[in-house]
Amino acid sequence: xxxxxxxxxxxxxxxxxxxxxxxxxxxxxxxxxxxxxxxxxxxxxxxxxxxxxxxxxxxxxxxxxxxxxxxxxxxxxxxxxxxxxxxxxxxxxxxxxxxxxxxxxxxxxxxxxxxxxxxxxxxxxxxxxxxxxxxxxxxxxxxxxxxxxxxxxxxxxxxxxxxxxxxxxxxxxxxxxxxxxxxxxxxxxxxxxxxxxxxxxxxxxxxxxxxxxxxxxxxxxxxxxxxxxxxxxxxxxxxxxxxxxxxxxxxxxxxxxxxxxxxxxxxxxxxxxxxxxxxxxxxxxxxxxxxxxxxxxxxxxxxxxxxxxxxxxxxxxxxxxxxxxxxxxxxxxxxxxxxxxxxxxxxxxxxxxxxxxxxxxxxxxxxxxxxxxxxxxxxxxxxxxxxxxxxxxxxxxxxxxxxxxxxxxxxxxxxxxxxxxxxxxxxxxxxxxxxxxxxxxxxxxxxxxxxxxxxxxxxxxxxxxxxxxxxxxxxxxxxxxxxxxxxxxxxxxxxxxxxxxxxxxxxxxxxxxxxxxxxxxxxxxxxxxxxxxxxxxxxxxxxxxxxxxxxxxxxxxxxxxxxxxxxxxxxxxxx
Amino acid sequence: xxxxxxxxxxxxxxxxxxxxxxxxxxxxxxxxxxxxxxxxxxxxxxxxxxxxxxxxxxxxxxxxxxxxxxxxxxxxxxxxxxxxxxxxxxxxxxxxxxxxxxxxxxxxxxxxxxxxxxxxxxxxxxxxxxxxxxxxxxxxxxxxxxxxxxxxxxxxxxxxxxxxxxxxxxxxxxxxxxxxxxxxxxxxxxxxxxxxxxxxxxxxxxxxxxxxxxxxxxxxxxxxxxxxxxxxxxxxxxxxxxxxxxxxxxxxxxxxxxxxxxxxxxxxxxxxxxxxxxxxxxxxxxxxxxxxxxxxxxxxxxxxxxxxxxxxxxxxxxxxxxxxxxxxxxxxxxxxxxxxxxxxxxxxxxxxx
Numbered sequence: 001x002x003x004x005x006x007x008x009x010x011x012x013x014x015x016x017x018x019x020x021x022x023x024x025x026x027x028x029x030x031x032x033x034x035x036x037x038x039x040x041x042x043x044x045x046x047x048x049x050x051x052x053x054x055x056x057x058x059x060x061x062x063x064x065x066x067x068x069x070x071x072x073x074x075x076x077x078x079x080x081x082x083x084x085x086x087x088x089x090x091x092x093x094x095x096x097x098x099x100x101x102x103x104x105x106x107x108x109x110x111x112x113x114x115x116x117x118x119x120x121x122x123x124x125x126x127x128x129x130x131x132x133x134x135x136x137x138x139x140x141x142x143x144x145x146x147x148x149x150x151x152x153x154x155x156x157x158x159x160x161x162x163x164x165x166x167x168x169x170x171x172x173x174x175x176x177x178x179x180x181x182x183x184x185x186x187x188x189x190x191x192x193x194x195x196x197x198x199x200x201x202x203x204x205x206x207x208x209x210x211x212x213x214x215x216x217x218x219x220x221x222x223x224x225x226x227x228x229x230x231x232x233x234x235x236x237x238x239x240x241x242x243x244x245x246x247x248x249x250x251x252x253x254x255x256x257x258x259x260x261x262x263x264x265x266x267x268x269x270x271x272x273x274x275x276x277x278x279x280x281x282x283x284x285x286x287x288x289x290x291x292x293x294x295x296x297x298x299x300x301x302x303x304x305x306x307x308x309x310x311x312x313x314x315x316x317x318x319x320x321x322x323x324x325x326x327x328x329x330x331x332x333x334x335x336x337x338x339x340x341x342x343x344x345x346x347x348x349x350x351x352x353x354x355x356x357x358x359x360x361x362x363x364x365x366x367x368x369x370x371x372x373x374x375x376x377x378x379x380x381x382x383x384x385x386x387x388x389x390x391x392x393x394x395x396x397x398x399x400x401x402x403x404x405x406x407x408x409x410x411x412x413x414x415x416x417x418x419x420x421x422x423x424x425x426x427x428x429x430x431x432x433x434x435x436x437x438x439x440x441x442x443x444x445x446x447x448x449x450x451x452x453x454x455x456x457x458x459x460x461x462x463x464x465x466x467x468x469x470x471x472x473x474x475x476x477x478x479x480x481x482x483x484x485x486x487x488x489x490x491x492x493x494x495x496x497x498x499x500x501x502x503x504x505x506x507x508x509x510x511x512x513x514x515x516x517x518x519x520x521x522x523x524x525x526x527x528x529x530x531x532x533x534x535x536x537x538x539x540x541x542x543x544x545x546x547x548x549x550x551x552x553x554x555x556x557x558x559x560x561x562x563x564x565x566x567x568x569x570x571x572x573x574x575x
Numbered sequence: 576x577x578x579x580x581x582x583x584x585x586x587x588x589x590x591x592x593x594x595x596x597x598x599x600x601x602x603x604x605x606x607x608x609x610x611x612x613x614x615x616x617x618x619x620x621x622x623x624x625x626x627x628x629x630x631x632x633x634x635x636x637x638x639x640x641x642x643x644x645x646x647x648x649x650x651x652x653x654x655x656x657x658x659x660x661x662x663x664x665x666x667x668x669x670x671x672x673x674x675x676x677x678x679x680x681x682x683x684x685x686x687x688x689x690x691x692x693x694x695x696x697x698x699x700x701x702x703x704x705x706x707x708x709x710x711x712x713x714x715x716x717x718x719x720x721x722x723x724x725x726x727x728x729x730x731x732x733x734x735x736x737x738x739x740x741x742x743x744x745x746x747x748x749x750x751x752x753x754x755x756x757x758x759x760x761x762x763x764x765x766x767x768x769x770x771x772x773x774x775x776x777x778x779x780x781x782x783x784x785x786x787x788x789x790x791x792x793x794x795x796x797x798x799x800x801x802x803x804x805x806x807x808x809x810x811x812x813x814x815x816x817x818x819x820x821x822x823x824x825x826x827x828x829x830x831x832x833x834x835x836x837x838x839x840x841x842x843x844x845x846x847x848x849x850x851x852x853x854x855x856x857x858x859x860x861x862x863x864x865x866x867x868x869x870x871x872x873x874x875x876x877x878x879x880x881x882x883x884x885x886x887x888x889x890x891x892x893x894x895x896x897x898x899x900x901x902x903x904x905x906x907x908x909x910x911x912x913x914x915x916x917x918x919x920x921x922x923x924x925x926x927x928x
Contacts, residue, residue: 298694299887301676302669309672349652352666352677353694359675412782417865419694419884426695426870430650440783441869549675 049557049573055264057569058278059291062239062271066221069208069228070147070154075566076293077243078208080269083262083570084131084245085211085228088122088141088190089202090258091564093571099562100472102202105258106136106212106229107190110202117197117517124188129250130214131233138185143215146170149177150219160204165193199516200473231262231570244268262570263558276300279551283308288553288574292566296549298355298419304551313550314358315561318469320368320477321354322540323428324497329459331406331437338538340404341462342380344397344431347389350543353423360544362389365535366477368545372520373474373527377535397435407436414442414463416449421464424543428462451492456499465497466546472563474527475516479509482534498539505533608841611917618913625906628899632707639701642686647705648871651696656680656687665696678888690891693881695871703895706873711903713789713867713874714855720793722843722850725800729839730831732801733808744805747798755795756860762791763866788867792854800846807839814838841918848911852904859900875900 063077069085072078082090090105092098104110107122114121128136148154148161149170158171165182184191194201204210217226224237231253232245245267253261273281275294281287283304290296296304304312325332325341332338347362354360361369364378376387383390401407411432415425425441432439442460444452453463469476480486484506486496512526535542550567552559557573602610612618631638639647654665658680665688669676679692689700728747732740750758766773766787773780773787780786811817812835820834855875861867862876863883870877875896882893 297884297887298676299885299889302671302678302888305669305671305673305675307671312673312675314673314675346653349650352652355675356668356677358673422865422870423694427650427652429871430648434649440781441871442782443865443870 049263050575051263051573052265053574054266054268055289055556055569055572055574056287057267057269057289057291058273058281058287058294059269059271060273060275060278060294062243063293067223067225067237067239067243068151068221069211069213069225070144070151071221072208073155074293076269076291079565079567079569080232080234080243080245080267081208081211081225081228082230082565083232083259083267084225084230084234084248085208085213086128086230086259087206087208087210087212088124089206091206091562092257093260093562093565093568094257095560095562095568097563099560100564102206103255103257105206105255106141113197113201115193117199118194120192120194120201122190122192124190125254126188128229128254130227130229131248131250132214132227133250134214134227136212136229137215138188138190140212140215141190142179142183142185143217144210144213145183146177146179147213147217147219148209149174149179151221154209156204156209160198160200161209163194163196163198163201165195168195197517199520230259232267235266236268240271242268242270260571263573263575264570267569279304282311282551282553285553285555288556288572289567289569290551292548292550295418295420296551301355301549308551311552311554311556313552313559313561313567315548315550315566316370317546317548318368318371318472318563319466319546320363320366321350321360321424321466321543321546322363322366322464323424323543324453324460324463324465324540325538326459326461326463326497326499327501327539328456328499329461331404331409331411332461334404334406335537336400336404337406339380340397340400340435341428341432342397342538342541343393343400344435345380345428345541345543346392346431347543348391349427350424353420353427354544354546355420355549358547359549360546363542363545364389365531365542366482366540367474367527367531368469368477371469371472371474371477373524373531375528375531377532379536380538394434401435401437409437411437411439411461412442413439414444414449414453414460416446416464417443418446421446424464432462453497454494455490455492456487456494457490460497462541463497473516474524474531475509475513478527478530478534479513482539483509500534500537500539502534502537505530505537508533608914608917612913615913615916618910618916621906621909621913624902625910628707628903628906629711632704632711635701635704635708638704639698643689643698643701644687645698645701647697647701647873649697650871651692654696656683658683658685658688665692666694679885679892681889682891690895691889693878693889693892694884695881699878699892699895702873702878703875703899706875706878706896707899707903709785709868709872709874710855710858710862710876710900713785713792713858714851714903716785716789717792717796717854717858718847718850720789721796721854722800722847724793725797726804726836726839726843728797729801729804729808730835733805733812734827734831734835736809740805743801747801750795751798751802753795755857758795759791759857759861760864760866762794763788763861766791783869783872785868785872788858788861792857792861795857796850796854800843800850803846804839804842807842808835811835811838845911845915845918848907848914852907852911855900855903855907859896 059076063072063074065072069081086105088107089102089110092101092103102110106125108125111120111122124138149157152174162168162171164179166179167182170177182193213226225234231248231251233248235246236242236244247265275297278290279296279300282290325338327333351357351360351362364380367374378387378389381389382393413425413428415421422443425443429439429441452458453460453465467481480495482496482500484501487499487501488494508530512523512530515526516523555574558571560568560571562568639645651665655662656665665680666677668674679694680688681691688698691699693699728743732743817834820830858867859876862874863880868874868877878896879893885892
């Protein structure tokens with residue numbers, strides 16, 4: 001998932017984030033989130049505080065797109081939706097690796113799939129009420145999923161939820177969607193029948209698209225999220241000024257793991273300030289947190305690091321920043337040319353652009369660390385073998401350019417105009433010129449760069465992009481970003497920017513996907529092989545894996561970083 | 576001031592207060608204007624400052640090669656330099672317990688990194704000088720192009736009048752109707768994102784070429800020169816000496832270029848320094864918005880853009896090109912005033928009167 005519509009990870013193997021803690025500075029200690037902060041003890045930062053008060057957060061702009069919970073695809077809104085709504089299952093609301101584990105939420109238990117992974121049976125908890133006072137019933141669940149199709153533009157209706165029997169027909173004719181066969185309600189019993197097995201179905205049920213809404217919610221976009229079952233309810237949603245949630249009077253905690261009661265009485269997010277001004281407000285205690293959609297300016301980092309280190313929180317992400325090399329357009333239709341750029345790229349310089357080793361680590365391969373299937377692998381370094389990148393190999397790179405016969409060709413380096421990405425683009429213009437190409441930059445505003453770089457009509461030769469895991473599954477990177485089916489010619493929605501399609505590797509991907517249904521561990525090993533094979537073909541120059549930096553005000557206690565939802569707003573105390 | 580109005584309008588060879596006819600008798604209008612300009616100490620100081628800025632800017636390669644020993648266009652993220660005998664990194668890791676961020680080295684006030692480095696580790700002083708080259712080339716180039724185009728079109732419109740005048744004037748109105756920056760940004764966005772640059776027959780203009788911002792800025796400013804010059808042409812065309820030339824059977828070309836042009840040229844000359852100042856500011860604005868000069872090339876606008884990200888920690892990156900823009904524009908405006916006074920002393924009288 002792109003940063004602009006950043007999504008957190010879904011489900012992680014236990015212990016996944018523990019390893020990431022090892023990367024923190026010796027002078028810092030591990031926070032509950034598996035990252036680093038300057039808190040003197042981990043417990044001090046995660047200790048529960050007092051209830052009450054208003055947690056004021058800041059964002060430059062409102063979440064992009066519709067506020068409708070079944071349409072919105074931004075972490076920014078999801079961080080609020082998870083405290084106003086619930087799904088049948090959810091991710092444990094805690095920091096660290098545990099935060100990526102599934103727990104029952106509106107359902108009493110996590111179901112074990114039957115019928116070769118095609119049937120899931122849930123029992124609804126009794127007596128849970130929406131914020132309008134109505135009791136949640138099985139019909140609400142069924143109506144929620146039918147609305148997901150009827151609304152017409154729920155992003156993953158046709159890719160995830162159409163696995164429910166009748167889902168494909170609902171995609172074709174949304175207005176008459178009927179999931180009577182796919183979702184059978186019998187009192188408190190709700191049975192999902194899938195038309196095909198999907199090993200990731202439960203994770204998809206834990207996302208806001210599948211959060212249960214009242215059955216009478218109209219099947220059209222809402223201006224403010226409708227009533228939900230969480231500890232808060234929506235009180236305001238004005239895209240130009242602020243969004244705000246207040247306590248839900250009908251909420252009674254039924255599972256501390258799935259939906260704990262919140263600490264602040266009110267949680268709000270104000271829009272409109274520049275990020276520089278946001279930093280200053282949090283420094284001054286006028287606000288409590290800067291949304292993850294706004295990147296703290298690099299220019300402020302040394303100041304924050306020196307003066308406000310106890311209010312900073314650094315946590316690893318499942319992401320890879322990369323330059324996609326177009327495998328269908330010269331010069332990078334030539335494998336040696338692609339490998340040459342990989343050998344020449346000085347990842348330590350790129351790390352500096354991203355804010356230094358505390359915020360980014362060099363990457364060589366497609367999969368980021370901590371993802372199932374990840375095994376360190378780096379063939380594009382001065383001393384390969386250790387799996388880690390150590391230094392660029394310019395001599396090898398220049399030799400490969402010579403062998404490729406591509407020297408002297410014109411190359412346009414595409415990136416967006418945000419500080420960091422523009423600097424990366426400038427770096428590659430210089431690097432390609434050094435390698436003998438005639439490189440020029442092409443910087444587009446961030447809003448249009450992503451669709452532009454995806455569209456094969458634009459013949460982008462080398463373009464910056466990034467990816468944040470929807471799922472902590474290798475397929476979410478390898479298949480979505482480099483699978484043959486992910487390349488859609490002349491489309492703005494073609495995540496396979498490199499236009500990479502290798503039939504042999506695609507066969508390996510297909511095999512790994514089918515293995516995942518029966519033996520996830522074996523599948524992960526197969527994905528490891530796919531990662532290596534793909535990296536060898538060099539459709540990308542993998543740059544760095546980044547970390548998330550959160551800056552909170554001095555009064556915020558109990559900062560918790562979930563690998564799924566990032567900062568758990570409701571678990572922070574401001575009293 | 577009827578006693579000084581012995582020369583036909585709009586020629587600018589009238590006498591300024593204190594000048595006697597005898598002193599300037601037999602001198603050409605251009606020599607008179609030149610002498611007046613030379614006597615204007617403020618204008619001469621401005622000219623000297625402008626020449627100095629041009630000279631140091633065009634000496635940028637010498638500075639980069641022989642003094643700073645740096646390539647101002649290549650990133651130097653992992654580079655080091657020597658300050659007071661110590662080797663230091665050009666980009667330095669942030670302090671505090673978390674050591675977040677990478678801060679470029681600040682001004683050393685020595686040959687290397689005199690004004691410090693930018694966020695790519697490049698020498699700011701060298702880039703400011705190179706940036707001056709680009710800004711001046713674009714500013715002067717676009718102002719000259721705008722003036723030449725406007726002069727030519729104004730001659731056509733003012734001389735032929737009728738449908739030619741209507742067509743050209745409405746066309747200029749159309750361009751004028753757009754806010755300058757909106758038009759420039761629209762043109763730049765289209766031209767800079769063209770995958771292969773511009774292709775006019777055999778002529779290829781690379782998207783990174785300085786010609787693109789030069790042409791865009793020239794185009795948006797043509798109406799601003801065209802308007803007053805056309806008015807002058809319409810006025811001069813009715814003068815007796817033009818009618819006399821017509822009576823002698825002079826061709827249209829001769830009338831336009833021999834009779835009318837010399838008498839409207841002064842207006843353009845007066846406007847030129849002011850136009851250069853304006854186009855330099857426009858170039859800086861466009862480059863600041865990333866739609867002018869394309870990196871890694873530098874202009875004062877792009878350097879200010881780079882410096883914007885470093886305002887808190889390294890303000891000199893933005894301040895240095897800002898000072899250069901202020902000095903250049905100030906010198907051109909003062910010089911422009913001087914040129915106007917020299918060519919049109921009656922304007923000065925009118926102001927004083």
